[in-house]
Amino acid sequence: MNKNAFLPGVTGLALLLLVAVPVSFVVLQAIFPHLDTSNYSAPFTAFSRVFTEPQMLALVATTLKVGLGVALCSALIGVPLGALRGLFRLPGAALWDVLFLVPFLLPPYIAALSWMLALQTNGYVQQLLPWLHLNAFLFSLPGMIAVMTLNIFPVVYFAVSRSMAASGSRLADVARIHGAGAVQAFIRITLPMALPAMASSLLLAFTLSIEEYGVPGALGSRSGILMLTTGIEQRLADWPIDLPGAAVLSLVLVAMALCAYSVQRAVLAGKNVESLTGKPADVTPKPLSGWTFPVLALFSLVALIAVALPLASMLATAFSGTLSGGLAFSNLTLRHFAALFDVHGDALSALSTSLSLASATALIAGATGFLASWLVVVRKIRGAAMIDGLSLLPAALPGIVVGVGLILAWNRSFWPVTPYNTWGILLLAYCCLLLPYPVRYVSAALKQIGGNLDAAARVHGASAAQTLRLILLPLVLPSLLASMMMVFAVASRELVTSLLLSPAGVQTVSVFVWRQFEQGSVGDGMAMASVAVLLSLTLMLAAFRLSQRQA
Template sequence: MVLLHSLFPDSVFDMLAPFKVLSNPGLFSYFWNSIVLGAWVVLGSTLLALPMAFLSARTTIGRHAWLDVVLIIPFMTPPYIGSMGWILFMQRRGFAEQLFPAAAKLTPHFFSLFGMVAIMSLHLFPFLYLILRNALQRIGGSLEEAGSVHGGGVFYMLRRVVFPLLLGSYAMGALLIFVKTIAEFGTPATFGRQIGFYVLTSEIHRYTSNWPIDFGTATSLASVLLGACLVFWYIQNIISRRYQYNTLGGKGMRTRILPLRGWRAVLGWGYTIGLLLLSIAIPYFSIIATSLQKLRGDGLAWHNVTLAHYGELLRPGSKGWQALMNSLGLAGIAATVAVLIGLFLVLQMGSMKRWTERGLDMLSLLPNTVPGIVIVVGLILFWNAPWMPLPIYNTYSMVVLTYVVFYLPYSVQYIKASASQIDGSLLQAGKVFGGKPLYIFRRIALPLLVPGVLAGWMMTFTISARELVASLMVLPPSMQVTATYIFSQFEQGEVSLGMAMAVVSVGFTTLVLVIMNHLGADRK
């Protein structure tokens, strides 16, 4: 429906309509801003995720299981909430200046493209961290020892052994981050607006929400964004096929764990603590401090602290409590449906050698290549059409369907990353010993895919629980979730109550992730 409307911008067919909008210099500059922002965030996320993945997979720091849960907290935080946290911390007379007056000199430098890239990188790096850590854990120490036996130094083994084995998984993660960045609306709408950095998503939102509404131009811009994402998907596909290696076979495997002592321990833990400080401590200090304030104008002071906002939210039967329960229930159902569909799709993709399998991979990624607000409009047009026999529009089923469509690509990518490292000899061995297809899947393939399935479930649950754009547009009128509740509190000027909901919702989702992480540990 989105593509159809983009080719009929004025009810007249025009094949070139999506490209004609770029003849407007202003719109082209927004398109270029989107591409530049995506590239910088991929680089920033890589610089944050790669060292942390190595520390977690190859050093004694990885023995601390709580890190896996804590490092996913930045992504559990809604983007616009994280942006608001940084804005409240770094703005003039913000928390940074109240705590450290000299921080006033940093404010002009932070409110720039650098600050926007930093905020989005700190939000998205858990994507890449989980993928790279899992890939590093699948690379047996015997491969590196073989390089050492043949005279290879540390940097040579990294360049010729480790990095090539990581490149396929890295390409998948980098593509997800790039697509997520250029399709993001929350951070550009909050932080980007303050620094005057506009991207295509903000323009698409303007065309679909401000009078006069021009859905033809909006869908044309979305189609251009889709084309750019497909180009990067094709590049990622080439890299993944060229650098795909089977690192999980029938033989035993052990991973080299490096003990950290002395200055290495200082550097390792220093980097870990610094990353946690920037990605969690600072924004959450702002969020929590704001949620506890009676009056924002009184600043940080003990007489300005209150728990009344939390008492209101956690009171059974209150609007805030109902919104929280709705979010957890809908996100849990959507995540379960998404991983089941994702598992089925990955099994159908097979070795990715045939064009039909690669086409299925492309289709599974498409929902993440169009800004969410445009996809929601397309879903509404489709499911609300007069000829549609299933009346699910304006029901809870429509909400679950929208979440599944939005976040199915994450489940597919995580499960595919696990499936790509399973050696075919394992499945062939099951056939040799008389195993039926269902038995081989249940006793061989599925147990090896469980880490990817759990990672996909956790990521889908996390982002579904805080989805804003889809919730605003498809929720039944009498229903609220945490994202719409927070948004409405901001609209009404109750920032402290909105921040309290952010803290409570993240706390509940963290509890669910702890349970799922424990189940995943039992499967290893």
């Protein structure tokens, strides 16, 4: 093989296996309902069957309600907090940023289970405040939206705060000088400058919420609220298994996610607000003056609800001997953590499996993302647009769709060797879902470097592999390592594909926690969740610090 074609060939093969194959089989199964028997008759009949089912409209409507509700509630929380953080001198600003990073990094299914333990009848909140009854609210559509909002609103908070901090308040001050009031200057000047970031983050919040399975699976299953994600899981879990129906619902979910991304791009393209003064913006934050205490009280209230309560609920359960024992010193125990390290139990095996899979995912996704970014940004080879599209496509693919695609693709008799029903299928799923992380990080780093170094090395006789290894890799290594730590942290607690694809005898951390709750061993599940959350938060904060240093 031509040496110049080796690296592009390896990258193309990796993207084909990780992304193109599962997506193609979802599309094929939806079009040809009898594909599993190699029968291509009655094309598109699955669409008419699924679309005419009585519950179809309810699934789509509920999914849209949840997505729009989470986006709206995230705006109500994230925009005011982000504006205060970006425009004013907030005491302990870095601490608030770290605290509000926690809900987004907390696995949604663990957050949902923690809220169940806190707010259900005789839960922790009712033990402390007997007059407060929130069980009915929790197991309802508004309750599900509230729990998802508390996980997702940091997306809006960070986007708005960074945007307003970058644009500053100088133009608003000019408007104040010319007679505008404070509110009018904010609405007419400051807010439009941040509209692109707001629109982008709100549409991202919408997409994240419609793709989520953990919260609907934990709360919706008990209240009869079904979304597209839980509807897909039911068709795969209940007998008879409905592969064509699951594929059709998967395409509907992908279409909704792609529509959200298309709207996001359209909004950003049409509403790009820039300052044309030619002068740098004044980024000096304003003092809060007499509003310092109310603003700190607001930030503290949000941190208490979104961060402290779910974490406290998780830890209280992990350290409680029994749930019926309640919040009492006599009920404290370490036996749930001790059970995790019992050599005869499943917990240690699950933790080992998750760490091994997460490590392999970080290496494979990191290497593939690095090569794909290099081919697209630096080499600009023929077919770069296809490589770029395939490497970023998983960002619009819900995890459950990737799981369905891998089942459809690899559970076939014509494959001489298949990863199906082995740990390899989980590795493929994780790599597919998390590939966009290294692609985005490394692409941004390579764009800052430019193509001159690569060209100079090639002129002086270096091969493509030598240039890549000796020059470009050391320069982008901090960004690549940061992305790989993010991949490791997310892969170590991924739920939906793990539930769909885990073969018999193989458990990951997320599957272990989920099954402990189903079996009633809540303390063991929350002890494992505590360890997983601590590991994920530590690695993601390390990645955040590393990327900040690189910036």
